Amino acid sequence: MSKHFLRQFFELESSTYTYLLADLTTKEALIIDPVVNTVERDAKIIQQLGLQLRYALNTHIHADHITGSGKLKTLFPGCQSIISNVSGAKADIYIKDGDLIKIGESGKTPIILECRSTPGHTNGCTCFIWHDYGAIFTGDTLLIRGCGRTDFQQGNADQLYTSIHTKIFTLPEYYKVYPAHDYTGQTCSTILEEKKYNPRLTKLREEFIDIMTNLKLCYPKQIDKAVPANLLCGLQNDIE
Amino acid sequence: MSKHFLRQFFELESSTYTYLLADLTTKEALIIDPVVNTVERDAKIIQQLGLQLRYALNTHIHADHITGSGKLKTLFPGCQSIISNVSGAKADIYIKDGDLIKIGESGKTPIILECRSTPGHTNGCTCFIWHDYGAIFTGDTLLIRGCGRTDFQQGNADQLYTSIHTKIFTLPEYYKVYPAHDYTGQTCSTILEEKKYNPRLTKLREEFIDIMTNLKLCYPKQIDKAVPANLLCGLQNDIE
Ligand SMILES: [Fe+2]
Ligand SMILES: [Fe+2]
Numbered sequence: 516m517s518k519h520f521l522r523q524f525f526e527l528e529s530s531t532y533t534y535l536l537a538d539l540t541t542k543e544a545l546i547i548d549p550v551v552n553t554v555e556r557d558a559k560i561i562q563q564l565g566l567q568l569r570y571a572l573n574t575h576i577h578a579d580h581i582t583g584s585g586k587l588k589t590l591f592p593g594c595q596s597i598i599s600n601v602s603g604a605k606a607d608i609y610i611k612d613g614d615l616i617k618i619g620e621s622g623k624t625p626i627i628l629e630c631r632s633t634p635g636h637t638n639g640c641t642c643f644i645w646h647d648y649g650a651i652f653t654g655d656t657l658l659i660r661g662c663g664r665t666d667f668q669q670g671n672a673d674q675l676y677t678s679i680h681t682k683i684f685t686l687p688e689y690y691k692v693y694p695a696h697d698y699t700g701q702t703c704s705t706i707l708e709e710k711k712y713n714p715r716l717t718k719l720r721e722e723f724i725d726i727m728t729n730l731k732l733c734y735p736k737q738i739d740k741a742v743p744a745n746l747l748c749g750l751q752n753d754i755e
Numbered sequence: 756m757s758k759h760f761l762r763q764f765f766e767l768e769s770s771t772y773t774y775l776l777a778d779l780t781t782k783e784a785l786i787i788d789p790v791v792n793t794v795e796r797d798a799k800i801i802q803q804l805g806l807q808l809r810y811a812l813n814t815h816i817h818a819d820h821i822t823g824s825g826k827l828k829t830l831f832p833g834c835q836s837i838i839s840n841v842s843g844a845k846a847d848i849y850i851k852d853g854d855l856i857k858i859g860e861s862g863k864t865p866i867i868l869e870c871r872s873t874p875g876h877t878n879g880c881t882c883f884i885w886h887d888y889g890a891i892f893t894g895d896t897l898l899i900r901g902c903g904r905t906d907f908q909q910g911n912a913d914q915l916y917t918s919i920h921t922k923i924f925t926l927p928e929y930y931k932v933y934p935a936h937d938y939t940g941q942t943c944s945t946i947l948e949e950k951k952y953n954p955r956l957t958k959l960r961e962e963f964i965d966i967m968t969n970l971k972l973c974y975p976k977q978i979d980k981a982v983p984a985n986l987l988c989g990l991q992n993d994i995e
Contacts, residue, residue, distance in 0.1 A: 522943060524942065525765070556941070563948065563952050700766055700793060702942065
């Protein structure tokens with residue numbers, strides 16, 4: 516029976532993964548990349564499990580859905596939103612590379628997440644590393660056998676390549692990789708698998724940049740609504 | 756770093772969860788409830804991880820998708836299909852209540868699954884319990900905050916109620932519950948949560964039977980194609 520709790524959720528419209536982490540000693544919890552559409556589902560489970568939600572973390576300003584941070588803050592008054600200090604978004608707490616986010620400090624089994632700045636998909640992208648568990652929450656920086664696009668929101672393929680190779684692939688190979696999205700029904704990967712089999716990141720830098728420049732993806736349907744809302748952490752009045 | 760490997764996959768069309776389990780000492784693996792549509796994805800990962808697939812388990816004869824067992828057997832010649840002896844389906848190995856399925860016996864970290872017969876959704880429904888990991892794969896018998904329907908395929912609400920209460924809810928409360936489906940983006944539950952919060956199973960038997968009798972669900976779209984195929988474990992010629 517593990518003392519630490521990790522629950523993965525999926526939002527079907529934007530194919531987003533949300534993660535709920537809890538320290539079962541103190542019952543303190545945090546959530547990574549909640550989606551406004553599924554906040555009620557997540558809130559119900561948080562309540563049923565008797566957890567106290569302290570933080571709503573965003574790996575970056577999402578362009579494909581509105582964050583659930585704002586709505587969670589109204590449902591759980593003690594909850595504070597967190598995002599990178601260079602993201603340009605408003606939040607209760609701004610983090611930078613190397614910062615630690617902690618819950619359960621008053622008990623014997625605290626959860627500590629290391630914030631690692633990984634610009635490239637957006638300039639404020641941050642990965643959260645849970646060393647005790649052996650896992651990294653990669654946001655859109657590294658996806659399972661893929662990676663986030665680099666053609667808007669300060670995207671930069673050269674920078675993304677550096678971030679993944681120097682900040683993610685240097686982790687122990689058994690660490691689990693939990694991304695913010697998957698479109699193929701995969702839920703998890705490992706550093707080893709992505710180093711060996713990611714079809715983009717196994718390429719040389721120049722080839723990677725070339726691939727990213729020629730993806731020819733559509734303009735994201737939700738971006739004009741999602742980005743302004745997410746700059747306010749979903750706290751404008753018309754989020755419903 | 757865990758010696759045991761569990762990977763959850765999702766098939767988007769039928770909202771089915773498939774589970775890949777492996778013993779990393781011997782590299783032996785088994786898969787629970789593979790779907791024919793996603794066999795290629797699963798096979799690629801099995802190959803990338805260097806695993807030897809020994810068994811393809813089916814919790815029951817699914818009515819909403821065609822099992823991937825047949826196709827997996829052609830891709831991995833050593834793989835044997837497994838289903839309950841009372842299901843009426845063909846398979847390489849027939850199991851009954853209390854049987855143990857083992858992989859990795861030649862190494863020091865074998866995986867042992869206990870087969871537990873749980874009729875009610877279908878008469879051949881079987882749950883697989885991984886005691887070392889603290890998990891049960893419930894098929895359609897118990898879903899997250901729900902359960903399988905009982906209005907076709909020898910379904911019997913009275914029997915389902917007995918199966919869940921005597922065969923599943925008697926497990927330790929911290930055991931994880933991994934179902935064959937979820938339609939709300941939830942990936943996992945626990946025995947404790949389902950005992951406390953499952954809206955159907957927390958009812959008295961008579962009320963449960965009443966709920967199940969009045970669900971007024973549609974006839975499953977795929978049933979006339981899926982059930983005959985699954986009776987042959989997906990081994991007829993026109994599965995593509
Ligand atoms: Fe993004
Ligand atoms: Fe079923």
